[in-house]
Amino acid sequence: MGWAAFFGIWAFVSAVILDEFTLPGPLKVWNEILEIVRGGSWADDFLISISKTFMGFMIALIVGVPVGYMMGRAGYWKAFFHDGVVGAGSIPGIVYAIIALVIFGIGFQGPILAVGLISMPFIALNVAEGLEGVDRDLLSMSTAFGRSDRQALRHILIPSIMPFAFAGVRLSFAIAWKVEALTEVFGSSNGVGFQIRFAFQGFSIAGVLAWTLMFIALLLLIERGLAIVERWLFRWRTWEQAA
Amino acid sequence: MSAATMSRQPGFANSSIGRALRSSWGARVTSYFAFVVAWQIVGASFFRVPTPWETLDFIWREVSGGDHGGVRPGQFWEHFSATVPRFAIGISVAFVIGVVVGLLIGSFSFVRALLSDVLLVFLALPAIIWAFLTVMWFGLGWEAPVYTVILSAAPFVAVNVAQGVRAVSPELRRMSDAFGVPRNRRIRSMLLPAITGYLFTGLRFAVIIGWNAVLLAEWFGAVDGVGWRARLWYDAARYKGFVGWAIIFIVFIFLLDGLVLSPLQRRAFRWRASPSSDLKAEVGAVDTESFTNTAIGL
Numbered sequence: 001m002g003w004a005a006f007f008g009i010w011a012f013v014s015a016v017i018l019d020e021f022t023l024p025g026p027l028k029v030w031n032e033i034l035e036i037v038r039g040g041s042w043a044d045d046f047l048i049s050i051s052k053t054f055m056g057f058m059i060a061l062i063v064g065v066p067v068g069y070m071m072g073r074a075g076y077w078k079a080f081f082h083d084g085v086v087g088a089g090s091i092p093g094i095v096y097a098i099i100a101l102v103i104f105g106i107g108f109q110g111p112i113l114a115v116g117l118i119s120m121p122f123i124a125l126n127v128a129e130g131l132e133g134v135d136r137d138l139l140s141m142s143t144a145f146g147r148s149d150r151q152a153l154r155h156i157l158i159p160s161i162m163p164f165a166f167a168g169v170r171l172s173f174a175i176a177w178k179v180e181a182l183t184e185v186f187g188s189s190n191g192v193g194f195q196i197r198f199a200f201q202g203f204s205i206a207g208v209l210a211w212t213l214m215f216i217a218l219l220l221l222i223e224r225g226l227a228i229v230e231r232w233l234f235r236w237r238t239w240e241q242a243a
Numbered sequence: 244m245s246a247a248t249m250s251r252q253p254g255f256a257n258s259s260i261g262r263a264l265r266s267s268w269g270a271r272v273t274s275y276f277a278f279v280v281a282w283q284i285v286g287a288s289f290f291r292v293p294t295p296w297e298t299l300d301f302i303w304r305e306v307s308g309g310d311h312g313g314v315r316p317g318q319f320w321e322h323f324s325a326t327v328p329r330f331a332i333g334i335s336v337a338f339v340i341g342v343v344v345g346l347l348i349g350s351f352s353f354v355r356a357l358l359s360d361v362l363l364v365f366l367a368l369p370a371i372i373w374a375f376l377t378v379m380w381f382g383l384g385w386e387a388p389v390y391t392v393i394l395s396a397a398p399f400v401a402v403n404v405a406q407g408v409r410a411v412s413p414e415l416r417r418m419s420d421a422f423g424v425p426r427n428r429r430i431r432s433m434l435l436p437a438i439t440g441y442l443f444t445g446l447r448f449a450v451i452i453g454w455n456a457v458l459l460a461e462w463f464g465a466v467d468g469v470g471w472r473a474r475l476w477y478d479a480a481r482y483k484g485f486v487g488w489a490i491i492f493i494v495f496i497f498l499l500d501g502l503v504l505s506p507l508q509r510r511a512f513r514w515r516a517s518p519s520s521d522l523k524a525e526v527g528a529v530d531t532e533s534f535t536n537t538a539i540g541l
Contacts, residue, residue, distance in 0.1 A: 004361030009361060022380060047403070078269035080274045090500050092455035094462070098473075098489045102482050125404075177252050178369040182459075185371055193371075200375040208375050216367045220451055 023072040024206040031209035042195075046218060049191040052108065053180045056115025057169050064120040065165050068127025069157075081124065088121040093175075097183045097228030104185040115176045123168035135215070163234045170226045177219050270288070293483035301487040319491075326468040327383055330457045332424065333392025337449050340393065341400020342442070348401065349408025366397040368454040378464030388468065391460035396449035403448065407441030408434070443508040450504060454496050 010105055013023040024032075036042050071085075100110035111157035134157065142152045178187045184193025193217050199207030245519025263269050279295050286294035304310065305317035315365075347354045348362070373394045377387040411433060419429055469488065476484025 003360075005357045006364060057409045075267065076265060076270050080268035083271060084274065084278070087497060090451045092451070092458055092496060093487045094455055094458045094470075095492055098477075098485060101477075102283070102486055103289050105291065105333050106362060137504060176369065182371050196372070196375070199372075200379070203379060205376065207378055208372065208446050212368065212372050215369075216364055220363070 002143055017102060018216045022205070024050035024209060027211045028206055032206045033214060036210055036214070043216070044188060045192050048108075048213070049111075049184065049193070050182060050218075050222075052111040052191065053115050054113045056176065056180065057119060059112065060120040060123050060172075061114035061165060061169070063116070064123030064168065065134055065161065067086065067129065068124035068165070069161065071124060071128035072131025078085055078128070080235070085121040085124050086120070093182050094120070096179050097186045100183050101187045106189060108188075110187060111183040111191070111193075112182045114179050118179050119176045123165050123174035126164040126168035126171070127161050130161055134160045142153055161229075166233065170223070170230060173223055174219060177222070181215060219222075231234060272273055278478060282375060291482050293486050297483045298487045298490060300490060301483045305484075305487060305491075311481075322467055322469045323471045325386070326457060326461065326470070329388040329461075329468065330392060330453060333389045334396060334453045336389075337393045337396035338446060341397040341445060341449065342404050345401040345404025345445070346395070346408060349405040355405070362398055362401060365394075366394070366402065370395040370452065370459050373456065374460040374463050377489040381464075383464050383466050385465070388457045388460040388470075390400065391456045395456040396453040397451055399448040400445040403441045404438060404446030407438030410436045410441070414428055439511045440508075443504070445510045446498070447504045447508065450499060451496065454492070454499075458492060460507040 010029075011025050012024075014020060016025040020028065027063035037056060054188045067077075067081055067085075071081050094113040095112075095229075099117065100114040104110040105115065138154060138156050140158060147155075181191070181196065184191040185197045186193075188194045196208055196215075199211055271322075286292045286297075301311070306319040308317045344358070348358055349355075361434050370391060373391040374387065375392070377390045381387050381390070415433055419433060424433075424467065436456050456474070457468075458470040461468040462474045466469045468492070473485060473488035473492075476482075476488065
């Protein structure tokens with residue numbers, strides 16, 4: 001019913017309140033989407049954008065997990081990273097796009113950097129939070145039985161951190177996907193953001209809406225997908241949640 | 244060697260400077276210093292990136308009205324005073340609309356069923372889309388920035404208010420039904436305390452999202468304002484102006500958040516026995532469940 005309401009309201013606003021030119025109705029945008037799909041290159045654009053996003057996440061994980069680890073383990077590092085990690089949440093997305101543009105110009109690295117910068121604090125915060133919940137008894141037991149620090153890291157700390165790191169990725173996905181597209185709008189020669197910009201410059205309202213709808217549909221699909229993968233990957237943790 | 248003999252030993256680590264550096268205050272100062280050093284290194288290795296000093300110099304010229312190498316005088320206040328009213332009007336309207344829609348969604352399950360997917364799409368729409376659409380609708384001028392702020396910020400207020408309404412405990416509601424508590428007393432003693440915190444979280448979201456929205460809309464569809472000014476420097480390929488403005492954007496939102504919004508939010512929560520002090524509560528933005536869950540599970 002919700003989706004029927006969405007398209008109903010859209011069709012009503014387009015036909016009655018505004019006009020077909022100002023706000024093209026669902027049918028017109030659907031035809032536009034069909035046109036884009038028939039054009040064939042849409043899959044490439046989405047693939048490019050998605051792979052940039054996931055490369056950005058890899059960088060965010062590589063940097064964010066150690067930062068979160070340090071924040072969770074030592075008061076000094078918690079204070080050191082506090083302002084940066086907490087402040088990053090309120091920095092406007094346009095600033096990330098500017099940073100990416102200034103450093104890399106119109107290259108494929110720009111969006112990767114923007115995604116990395118925006119999702120890193122989420123991952124670090126989650127990991128720091130998760131570490132505080134690590135079973136202290138398990139750690140002291142492993143010391144008592146003469147396990148090395150490396151073994152403790154491999155068998156206790158990393159398994160406890162990973163679910164939180166993954167949750168950080170999932171939580172920041174929506175915002176990262178938006179910033180990725182924004183960076184492509186500002187400077188790129190391919191990807192979804194570039195196509196939206198291209199439609200804008202051609203003054204095609206239907207084109208902008210068509211690309212946007214596809215963009216949102218993919219956002220929601222991947223979000224759900226990540227939630228499912230997360231539940232599957234960390235299904236061994238269910239006893240913990242049940243307790 | 245015991246701790247007592249350690250502390251008697253002379254040495255840098257135990258001097259007062261060493262202790263100050265290891266305090267949490269010292270850690271923060273060190274982090275800012277490290278940031279500037281890192282920026283300096285990046286500035287030296289990428290030719291387009293200006294150094295911290297160049298950027299600071301630019302910001303000073305722009306704010307004080309000094310000239311930029313004889314070309315254009317600094318025009319900070321002119322553009323800042325064009326942007327702030329757009330931002331303020333947009334946020335106010337977005338807040339009112341968001342509160343009304345949020346109250347409706349939270350109170351009536353019919354409205355919730357009707358609007359939850361609409362809201363989901365609005366939440367997922369990036370501000371840049373609204374900027375493009377409003378520029379195509381209204382052309383260049385003040386309308387595009389104002390409407391972009393309203394359209395991108397209002398959904399976040401609505402979601403938070405709706406969650407606040409639904410956070411009113413059903414027991415309290417049923418009890419006040421049973422005892423025939425009058426409507427205005429219910430609003431004052433039951434609904435308001437429950438939603439105050441959510442209102443401020445919503446406002447904070449609106450301000451952060453609205454600031455980004457006004458900058459984007461001015462970038463693509465205005466003839467003055469701070470977003471337009473930043474674009475001017477970008478188009479002129481003067482990257483220190485571009486980066487200088489990015490720094491101004493950050494400083495503005497940090498000041499607004501730190502000096503106005505966070506104290507307000509703390510005030511709204513002062514009746515609570517123990518304010519939560521953990522890292523995540525401070526960020527707020529991270530403290531939401533998964534994106535779709537937030538929107539669907541209104």
